[in-house]
Amino acid sequence: MLSFLNNCSQLVQSDCVLCGAPTAQGQVCPRCGAALPVSSGGCPVCAGPGEDRICGDCLREPPPYTRCIAALRYEFPADELIQALKYRGALALAPILAEWLARAVAHAPRPDLIIPMPLFPARARARGFNQATEIARPLAHRLGVRLDTTSLSRIRDTAPQAQLSLPERRRNVRDAFACARTVAGLHVALVDDVMTSGATLREAARALKRAGAAEISLWVVARALPRK
Ligand SMILES: [Zn+2]
Ligand SMILES: [Zn+2]
Incomplete structure (x- = not known):
C-alpha cells in the first residue's frame, strides 16, 4: 500500500x-x-488526552503557549507520511501535510507570524532541509500569513528525546533556542511536524515569550501521545 x-x-x-x-x-x-486518524477533543491547551477540559498538567504548570492544534493523531498513515518526509526526503508530501494542517486551523485565531521549529544548523545541513519549514511555507502562503524562518534559532544541539523521561527531556532542551525581538507584541504560530511530550516546543515557546511574543499557538501536523 x-x-x-x-x-x-x-x-x-x-x-x-x-x-x-x-x-x-x-x-x-x-x-x-x-x-485519516483525525485529532479531536483533548486538552484545549496542550492537545493531550482528556475530555475537552484543561488537563491536570496544564493546570499545574501552565505552558508558555496559549493553545495547541494538531491535525492528526500520530498513527498510521500519518506516522508513515511524516517519516517519509523527514527521513526519506519525500518533499512532495509537505504541501499535503500543510493542507491538512490548514484545515485544522481554519477557525483558529489568526497569527501575525508563522515560525517553523528550527533545527540545529548542522542537523539541517545534514538533512538538506527542515521538514517544519517545508510544511510551514505552503501553509503560510495558503493562509496569507507572514513566514519567519530567521527570528527563532536553535543554538544548541541536543540528544534525541525518544529514550528520555519527561524531566530528562525538559533538561535536555533547556535554553536550546534563541529568539530575536522581531516577534515582540505579535501572535506567533509555531509550526512542527510532530508533538510528543511537547518539551521541545515548550522550550521554543519560552524563547518566543522572552523575546516579547504576545501570544503563541502551536500548530502541529500530528500529536503523539507520550509514554508515561
Ligand atoms: Zn486513497
Ligand atoms: Zn493540557
Whole structure:
C-alpha cells in the first residue's frame, strides 16, 4: 500500500498518495481521507488526552503557549507520511501535510507570524532541509500569513528525546533556542511536524515569550501521545 513512499520521485500528482487510486483533488482519495486518524477533543491547551477540559498538567504548570492544534493523531498513515518526509526526503508530501494542517486551523485565531521549529544548523545541513519549514511555507502562503524562518534559532544541539523521561527531556532542551525581538507584541504560530511530550516546543515557546511574543499557538501536523 505504501510502496510509493520508497519511491516518491514517481509520485503522480493525480493519484491518491496513500492507495494510488485516481482522485480529483490530486492528494488523498475520499476513502483514504475518511480513514485519516483525525485529532479531536483533548486538552484545549496542550492537545493531550482528556475530555475537552484543561488537563491536570496544564493546570499545574501552565505552558508558555496559549493553545495547541494538531491535525492528526500520530498513527498510521500519518506516522508513515511524516517519516517519509523527514527521513526519506519525500518533499512532495509537505504541501499535503500543510493542507491538512490548514484545515485544522481554519477557525483558529489568526497569527501575525508563522515560525517553523528550527533545527540545529548542522542537523539541517545534514538533512538538506527542515521538514517544519517545508510544511510551514505552503501553509503560510495558503493562509496569507507572514513566514519567519530567521527570528527563532536553535543554538544548541541536543540528544534525541525518544529514550528520555519527561524531566530528562525538559533538561535536555533547556535554553536550546534563541529568539530575536522581531516577534515582540505579535501572535506567533509555531509550526512542527510532530508533538510528543511537547518539551521541545515548550522550550521554543519560552524563547518566543522572552523575546516579547504576545501570544503563541502551536500548530502541529500530528500529536503523539507520550509514554508515561
Ligand atoms: Zn486513497
Ligand atoms: Zn493540557
